[in-house]
Amino acid sequence: MADTRTYHAVAxxxxxxxxxxxxxxxxxxxxxxxxxxxxxxxxxxxxxxAMLLEVPEEAFEVVMRPADPDMANAIITAEKAREEAELANKAAAEALAAAARTLTAKATVRDAGSMLGVSHQYIAKLAPKKG
Structure with missing residues (x-):
């Protein structure tokens, strides 16, 4: 939900x-x-x-952090690293798809797979032949 309200909690x-x-x-x-x-x-x-505001739990999000600063910082660091990894994975997938399209325009699907270190079946999914 784009308009979900966030409440912060300390444990x-x-x-x-x-x-x-x-x-x-x-x-x-x-x-x-x-x-x-x-x-x-x-x-x-x-x-x-939900009880205090008389709204369903789907109407908001609660972000809870430990009061202990070391614990809270460890969670924040792990969350940031996970977000960065997800972005890097997305960029890698996009680069692999672009490479598959470029390579299959000039080489076989099998050779493109070998060049990129993935199966030719995966290359065929990334860069299907047209027509």
């Missing part, structure tokens, strides 16, 4: 539980909950927002 370990405080709520609303696991705490945070 603090308290013994065997995560205590979650949801930020960004309208003034006067306090969103505090807990869960035994990270997943449960995140679900409970979404439940609290």
């Amino acid at each position: 603090t370990q308290d013994g065997a539980h995560w205590v979650v405080t949801v930020d960004d709520l309208p003034e006067g609303l306090v969103g505090v909950t807990q869960g035994r696991t990270w997943s449960e705490a995140r679900k409970m945070a979404a439940d609290v927002v």
Whole structure:
């Protein structure tokens, strides 16, 4: 959803539980909950927002981070690396498809596959012969 509202939550370990405080709520609303696991705490945070705002959970997103700065930074670093890898994978796929089209215009599908280190069947999917 393009217009999905995002609420930020901070989770603090308290013994065997995560205590979650949801930020960004309208003034006067306090969103505090807990869960035994990270997943449960995140679900409970979404439940609290839905209940307080009287909206379905599909109408918003909760981004939860640990209060511990080392943990939060580790998550942020991993997310950024994953996003960069996804962009690099997309660029590699586009470059491979472009190379397949260029090579098959001047060489066989089998040779193009050998040149690019992929199967000739994959090349045939990337650069199908026209007509």
